[in-house]
Amino acid sequence: MENHEVEPVLRVQNLVKVYRKTHTALRGISFSVRPSQVYALLGRNGAGKTTTLKSIMGWLRYSGEIRVLGSSVDAVRQKIAYVPEEKSLYGQHHLLQTIHLCQRMFPDFRKEAMVELAHRFEIPMKRKLGSFSLGMRSIVYTLIALSRDAEIYMLDEPGLGLDAIIRESLMELIREKLYEGKTVLYTSHIIQEVERIADWVSIIDHGKILLSVLVDDIKEQYRTFFIPFDQEPLLRTFSFRSVWKKSTHWLGISDRKDQWESLRDRPGISSEVPDLDSFFRILVRGQSNVV
């Protein structure tokens, strides 16, 4: 459960963002990130993850309230290490020049840490960044952020374009930040990545948070039920968090432990402990169902 005694490092309340008066990207998002947590925003492309981060950084006009470390973002900008979705650095610079630039831009940037990480990830020091692949740019940008001694690391799709091995190493690095007492807010559409490193996850779709949950609680607090079409009335009788109509049956997520036994006793109904992957799919796809 969330510890309400600890002051959150980030609090977002009723965040609404409308682009050009026509497209509503965020529809009242609220969440809090506690210290020393990896908090993930998980959602499909266009769900509103990047818009949320850009709003937190103060780059978009929005309605709602955002407090970072108890202040407005402008007061604490230097304490945030940010990696945008577009991993664009100055293509005409090589890594060494970029490191020098970071030293001047970020007072908390640790050059030695960056050089060590660059060697570990085999990033060439004297090749122009413009010639790097998307994956290499992702690594470099994320390593720059992780080489800072920031309070909060906000990482927008840090695993973009990376192979599984490199991504795993990068996720370990991100996770290591917790040992230093840092907080990480990151977005991803890769479920396995989130499951691996996040403590809390908010599943976001169409600009709304469908559910915020401790990742470890999913297996304990929720069950997935397979319900044949001939048992459809049960969907109204019992309470489900979300249901998704597949080709042969319904898939429902329930957090009502008191109903689980009774449901399992019904003919043709089976259940399983959900992983984040199935949990996410049912929750997101269930949005379009009318039961």
Place this chain on the structure above:
Amino acid sequence: MWCKEFRDALWRVSIFVAILIGLLIVIVNAFPLFEPLMRGLYSQDTMADLLGIPPEQLLDFGIFARGEFYVLDQWQGKTLGQLIPIFVLLVAFPIFSREQEKRTIYFLLSGWSRTSVYWVKYGTGFLMIAGSVVLLNLLAPLFMNIAGYPTPYSLIILAMGQQLIAAWFLYSLFLLVSIRFSDQVRVMVAGGMLIIVLPFLSFVPALSWLNIYPYILGVGLYDRGGMDLGYSIGLSMVAPVCSLVGARYFATKEVE
């Protein structure tokens, strides 16, 4: 960040300055050809005949053959002055639009406040423009004197003052365009349109001040023996207003 901004603009500025220095050398070397031509064309007797006035009632047309007038007319007026708006556009157009187009703006804004980013960029660009304009203006009398054509600096410096003020005004205007568009081509086109359209607006009497060319070319400066004070004060008031509007616009613009 100052260094980065300086490095970003260095190539464009260096190429422009190098080309202009080349042109300046050609112009200085052409003075011996120009001087007798001017002396003949504008001699007191020729002009007196032409205008039907006794020579003693005429101005001293010998000025046309002097080094100072030559620099004011051929260099500051007909060459450098004509190119300053294009030079300012070349420096200003990518300052914000390239960062937005290439999405590197997030890198800057994640470490610095928008106000800092704006003024550092503004300051670097302006220093490079002002430095180039001063250099290219002062090199002219220097080269003339080195070449053995005595050329005083006083009026040339006043003309340089006008060019600096005009460059400041144009720079502030072009930066607004650079903030507005996150596409460098659009900024170039819009800036080019401004350069072309501003003189045409001067056909409307109320907007005649928008034709900055007579001022930037130093028209009338020799006759007045000084700067156009009214216009200088006017532009010096409009330029900071444009700069502050730019700062406000950049501080509130959405970075999508």
